Amino acid sequence: MICKDVSGMLDRLMDGELTADERRELEAHGRECPECAEEIRAAFEMKALFEEALPEVDVPLAVQAKWRGAVREAAKQDRKKKWTRWIGSAAAAVVVLAGVGLALNGSLAPKQNSTSEKLAVVQEAAVAAEANEVEYAAEAVNEADAVAEVAYEANAVDFAAETADEAPVIETDGESEALAMGYDAPKSVAMPEATGEPLPVAEAAGAAMEMEAEEPAMETEEAFEEEDAAFEDAAAGDQAMCAALAQQSPACEYAIQAMSVEVACEVIGDLAEEFEGSADVQSVEGGSANVYVELDAASAGEFLAAVAKLDDAGNPAEPPRVSGEGTVLVLLVVEPAEGE
Amino acid sequence: MEESRLIQRASGGDAAAFNELLGQHERRMYAVALRMCGNPEDAQDCLQEAMLRVWRAISGFKGQSSFSTWVYRITMNTCLDELRKRKNRPNTSLDTLVEAGWSPPDEGDTPERHALRREARQSLEGFIQELPEDMRAAVVLRDIQGYAYDEIAEILGTNVGTIKSRISRGREKLREKISARSELFDRYGV
Structure with missing residues (x-):
């Protein structure tokens, strides 16, 4: 175990924040203290090594070409999708207008003299046109939908092919899982429904543009939150188990x-994971926290020793011995340290 | 063309603008992927996947963080996803990490010293691979990529206190391992 202030100084050394005086102090301490000497030397060597590690690495030309090509392809598919959806709704609109136009022109209607008869014919034709147009529009919609779906699926298949069967084990519904993976959740393209009422072209165009806007861009700030939420859901599963153990x-x-109960709890969580256990944090009155940690009895000793190092008050109690075999439950109480 | 203009055009579906924009980041993204994944094949897959995720997400980038931080975040998440998938099948290629990821040796080095330095670099890369993923991510971003603590917190989606702790403990683990192989590092010296 190294002397108390040395660890902090070693971090400042790595961060390039050590003054010349402090550096001399560190070297001097290394000469006097055999326990720290090794760590200090290791730190200097690590720092020198890291300075030679490159933060940028050349990407092989074939790999460069591959991602650029994939992006261009994705852009093409996106444009096709947009266009096909547009065509779908515009086609429906055009057909509707044609149907109404036919009825009004009366080209289907025999020549009549009486206005009321003309009117009757027009009405009949309009009804017929409407009925036809509904069918045609529905077909056009389905076709456009199908084309868009295929293009979209082809896209999605490229991206998702390798991971579809090997998605990480996150217990969420399919859509959040896809979100957690950063993929568009495959969804059918919503088309304006053929309601049987004539859709003016302007309205159809509006609908088409609305649909484009609707498609949520993945990994917006909200999507990051959703992703976090998905992982939290998984963690919640662990927590439920821990609460039961409690x-x-x-x-x-x-x-x-x-000094910071919140940070200490997060670090305990990390430690628990390192030791292949799980932690459940429960906050208590007065700013303290109870952390229930479940882990293997064999690792408990080392784990508690690591927790002892988190104590900021300078004189942590000796951690208790844990005996037994199998999984044990340990209760850690984290209290706020008195200010200095 | 400057960054904000490229972002605007890429958001509008302009693949050429996107490729130019991300071309400025790909070498850093690849450096991170290499050290997270431990071998070039997986790193290249992650790079490819990250690029496509950025493409799909870019129209939603609102400029609340810097573009680079945002891209790194996606890159890291992609790597961590990949690592979680292959949890029990680590696959490192330390040779390649050292070939690609380190500055060329000094002209003046003797062959012996050159070999020792190479071994030391390879060992350090190996120790980095042995760190738990969250710790590895924090150490790589700080000690190799040179990001500031608050930027790293943003990239990894947690608070600065946690990041400092992970980096401190990560470095401590690395020091322990270096001390245990001191014969390698001794001669390198400072």
């Missing part, structure tokens, strides 16, 4: 003090 008695209890 009904049992912990095998032992250990308290530490921390």
Whole structure:
């Protein structure tokens, strides 16, 4: 275990924030303290090595060409999709107008003299045209829909092919899972329904543009939140399990003090994961937190030693011994440290 | 063309603008992917996937963070997704990491020193691969990519305190491993 302030100084060394004086102090300490000497030397060597690591690496030409080509292809598919949806709704509109036009021109109607008879014919023709147009529009809509779907699916298949069967085990419904993966959730393209009422072209155009706007861009700020939420859902599953365990008695209890209880809890969570356990944080009155950690008894000793290092008050209690085999439940109490 | 203009055009579906824009970031993205994935094949897959995710998402980029931070975030998420998928099948190629990811050796080095340095670099790359993913991500972004703590917090979607802790513990683990192989690093010296 190295001396108390040395760890902080080693971090500042890595961050390039050590003054010349502090550096000398560190080197001097290394000469006096054999335990720290190794770590100090390792830190200097690590720093020198990292300075030679490159933050940018040449991408092989074939790989460059591949992603650029994939993007161009995706752009093409996007344009096709847009156009096909437009065509679909515009076609429906055009057909409707044609149907209405036919009825009004009366080209289907025999020549009549009486106005009322003409009117009757027009009305009949209009009804017939409407009926036809509904059918035709529905067909056109379905066709356009189908074409768009195929183009979209082809796109989605390219992107999702490798991962479709190997999606990470996230317990969410299909759509959030797809979102968590960063993919568009495959969904059918919504078309304006053929209602049987004539759609003016302007309205159809408006509908087409509305549909484009509707398609949510993935990984907007909201999508990031959704992604986080999906992972939290998975974590919630773990938490439910831990809460159930909390009904049992912990095998032992250990308290530490921390300047920031929130950060300490997050770090305990990380540690629990490292030791292949799980942690459930519950906050308590007065700013403290109880953290229930479930892990293997064999790892508990090392885990508690690591937790002891998080104590900010300078004099943590000796962590308790954990005996037994199999999984144990440990209760950690994190209290806010007194200010200095 | 300057960045905001390229973003605008890419958002509108202009693939050429997008390719120019992301061409400025691909080498950094690849450097990150290499060290997260540990081998060039997986890194290249991640790079490809990340580029497509950025393409699909770019019309939603609202400029609340810097473009680079946003791109790195997507890159990291792609790598972490990949790593979670192959949790029990690590696949490292330390040779390649050192070939590609390190500055060329000094002209003045003796062959012996050159070989030792290469081994030291390879060992360090191996130790980085042994770090748990979250720790590896934080250390790579800080000590290799040189991002600031608050930027890293934004990229990884957590708070600065947690990032500092992960980096500190990650470095501590690396130091322990270096100390254990001191014969390699000793001669390198400072």
